[in-house]
Amino acid sequence: MGKNVKRFQITLSAMIILAFLAMPFTAIGQAGKANFAGSWALNAEKSTFGQAGGAGQGQGQGQGQGQRMGGGMGREFVVVQAANLLTVESSRQNQDGGTVKTTSKYTLDGKESVNTTGTRESKSTATWSADGKTLTIKTSRTFDMNGESRTMTTTQEWTLAGANLQVKNISATPQGENRTTTMVYDKK
Numbered sequence: 001m002g003k004n005v006k007r008f009q010i011t012l013s014a015m016i017i018l019a020f021l022a023m024p025f026t027a028i029g030q031a032g033k034a035n036f037a038g039s040w041a042l043n044a045e046k047s048t049f050g051q052a053g054g055a056g057q058g059q060g061q062g063q064g065q066g067q068r069m070g071g072g073m074g075r076e077f078v079v080v081q082a083a084n085l086l087t088v089e090s091s092r093q094n095q096d097g098g099t100v101k102t103t104s105k106y107t108l109d110g111k112e113s114v115n116t117t118g119t120r121e122s123k124s125t126a127t128w129s130a131d132g133k134t135l136t137i138k139t140s141r142t143f144d145m146n147g148e149s150r151t152m153t154t155t156q157e158w159t160l161a162g163a164n165l166q167v168k169n170i171s172a173t174p175q176g177e178n179r180t181t182t183m184v185y186d187k188k
Contacts, residue, residue, distance in 0.1 A: 033132035034160050037081040040185035042074075043164070050180040073167070073183075074102075084108050086126060086135070106137055134159045163187050 077090035084107055091101045104115045106126040113124045124139040135158040142151045157168040165185040172178050 033128060034135065034158070035081055036079045036086065036135070036158060036160070036165060039076070039078050039188040040165055041076045041188050043184045043186045046164070046184035048182045076188075077185075108135070 073088060074090045074092035077088055080087040080089070086106045086108055088104045088106075089101070091099050094100050102117055104117075104122075104124075106113045106124055108126050108128070110125055110127045113126070115122050115124065120141060120143060122139050122141045124137055126135055126137045128135055137156045137158070139154045139156070140151055141153075142149060144150070153172045155170045159166045159168075161184075163186065165187070167183045167185070169181045169183065170178060171180075
């Protein structure tokens with residue numbers, strides 16, 4: 001029995017040493033990737049709000065438009081970024097003047113994330129560009145419209161540009177129209 005205990009102790013010690021040796025490689029896997037953590041506020045003057053089909057792009061249009069656009073992030077939001085998780089917390093005013101708070105979580109390993117807002121569910125995947133500077137989040141939402149099931153898809157490309165966060169949104173509506181916006185956010 002003494003031999004088994006000694007083998008177990010040696011095996012356990014070896015596993016602990018291997019775990020400590022692997023830690024730097026895990027950290028290196030996240031090194032070089034953009035870090036979007038922080039509080040962000042919409043800069044409407046630098047943003048481009050699109051129209052269906054990409055026509056008529058204009059800058060700084062409509063103060064309320066920033067709340068409706070931007071992938072539902074609203075005019076201000078907070079991002080918490082951990083090794084494999086991006087959490088976006090936002091609040092916006094609804095039509096009745098009340099505040100609606102939303103928290104969305106995305107795994108950063110390309111696996112599907114499911115978020116629920118009200119009664120609607122969305123499914124997203126987040127993947128890094130090869131250089132780790134752009135995070136692409138693809139989201140689909142399925143809903144009923146006049147008794148017919150419809151799916152809306154959105155692709156967001158998050159990139160840091162100096163002290164700003166740029167989020168390019170490409171939304172495909174159930175009618176087949178595309179809307180492209182580029183929202184620029186200042187770090188608070």
